[in-house]
Amino acid sequence: MRILILGGDGYLGWPQALYLSNKGHEVAVFDNQTRRQFDLKHGFESLLPIRMLHRRVERWAELTGKTIKIYSGDTTQWDSLAGAFQDFLPEAVVHFAEQRAAPFSMIDREHAFYTQYNNVLGTLNVLYAIKEIVPDCHLVKLGTMGEYGTPNIDIEEGFIEINHKGRTDVLPFPKQPGSFYHLSKVHDSHNIQFACKIWGIRSTDLNQGIVYGADTYESVLDPDLATRFDYDQIYGTALNRFAIQAAIGYPLTVYGTGGQTRGYINIKDTVRCIELAIQSEPQAGEFRVFNQITEWFSINDVADKVVRVGNRMGLNVQCHSLANPRVEAENHYYNVVHTKLLDLGLEPHLLDDNEIEHMISLALANQDRIDRRMILPTVNWREAENDVKRVEEEFAN
């Protein structure tokens, strides 16, 4: 199958390209390099060194004989997007090409504006590209579990049957997202559902949990194939950051009381989930929603695991509670229905001690690349004056 991966140079997009290419699909990646530009601007680096996209693709071809095509473009620029669609004529599109960090979107007005512009209007262009160029193409869109927030009822997969004043309907699950980033994904979901309805587009919206892990079975085949491993306060997710903190003897930074509970998924399961979605194509006009998580933990649960494993490895791992920079419930109900991907055949890689040990070991092996000024949170949901510049000032010494 011809599969176009938007954002195919990113943390997940790149291993996804490798995975699908390895399975024999004809794969192309489309990327605007914006994530790498952020690093260039602020002097941040991935824990694991990553190669330029062209070199990654070359190395993959050397190792496997398989070709991954590169399109350099931006989803918000119609000509570049439509050009890639017209040239490649994808049968499935995997859409990772969004600004993906909640803290980034909360830095200030410009970052919020950029996030919603890039994500919502870029995705609107993707919908038109499918409609006008490849109407049978299946859109596999990355959403987030954060779209739901933390309601006091069970979270269903996209839709909920509501009984109200003696009548019944199945309606979109009400959303309570917690950042301008999460909001952008909610906006996308509404736009996509509408496009499916009016144009007969087929789409799978994957509400993904927090992804952890440094590598997939393909990315470890050669150092040149490594995907990025972020641990900074903008792009690094909690478990990745904790592994780094454990390795350098820095206290694990838990925000608030640590009761915040979220769904998690291993990067190895992410690439498989997307394959499962592609294999089980929805009907024309169908808008499917899968909750792409395998288990959930409070942030205290996650910290406790890292403390235990780290101490077993002979490290001295402490926990430190920080004033919560976010506006979120710290003690709340959380129960998520997530059966659809399991029904399609997902066999989860759960978060065990070996996985955590592997992550800490990677951090230890790359200790000289760890930059402490990137670890602490400086983006505050309530205040505007905190921004990336302040991170640099505060931790430069």
Add this chain to the structure above:
Amino acid sequence: MRILILGGDGYLGWPQALYLSNKGHEVAVFDNQTRRQFDLKHGFESLLPIRMLHRRVERWAELTGKTIKIYSGDTTQWDSLAGAFQDFLPEAVVHFAEQRAAPFSMIDREHAFYTQYNNVLGTLNVLYAIKEIVPDCHLVKLGTMGEYGTPNIDIEEGFIEINHKGRTDVLPFPKQPGSFYHLSKVHDSHNIQFACKIWGIRSTDLNQGIVYGADTYESVLDPDLATRFDYDQIYGTALNRFAIQAAIGYPLTVYGTGGQTRGYINIKDTVRCIELAIQSEPQAGEFRVFNQITEWFSINDVADKVVRVGNRMGLNVQCHSLANPRVEAENHYYNVVHTKLLDLGLEPHLLDDNEIEHMISLALANQDRIDRRMILPTVNWREAENDVKRVEEEFAN
């Protein structure tokens, strides 16, 4: 009170400015003139001639001695928006500055993109302007009843208590909007609710029904104060268009079977509802939702009324069913809770025969200004090739 009206040169924004100025408020209008530019581009005109904004404001001052301040700017341009906020320091902002036509948003990709760019990102800027410049300011935002779609349960005012698997929560009412325009308003609602939560902004989201009527008690004081009266297929709403069609002996164009039921409101009630919202300020951090309608009708109900009144006036009014250009249910349940504005003191102007006769009379008196090529629908929800140019081609002769 200092009240800034964004979009204050438009169909509703202008009479709103007059109404609030007349009540003794200090009023300023902010407008980018984009609605007038559409007319200039396509050669469309309002049924009633409208004066330039500066002349309207001058005439109002001549008649009443009251000053309305003008800011020329665009909500998507931060500097112009922030400049107006810094200069005027509003205590309430009434936000009409959105692309307001569902058919406009469905013309093609560029129009959909513009609609969501202008509306969603413009409103995001408004939220930041309030947060950073006038944090106590009350945002009165115009949403639309079309955000809800037509669910098979009663439509509540913004929120619904859901009982699910033995647990209960009050959650945002699930939305099923029917165009990229309606979607933009749903996106706005989510963004505003979040801003209230994290920054303590106070906001009232008014889900307004279809507005009809040509004038308010202030706009009729002088011809120079008239507000626009649109009857074209892009900006004209059903009842306004029917009144025009009745006057020129053109069949009333009902889309599909005509069972589509929507909430309606008289323009005289719109201006009053917004005053009621301003008078009853929400708490800091409160996000209120009012359903701003007074009654509802199917499109057949509305057409029947116009036929009856028109024939009584000696006109020969026929009805004509057109293939529905939209993707929408034509027979559906519709019941809307709309008590909050009534509780605040709204005394509705209901749609009676006098109102319809007045609208048809206005059309008869301005017959020479009616342009037939503007009446028929050419924007189709399913197809992209229909656009405003085609209206001009098909009806030029």
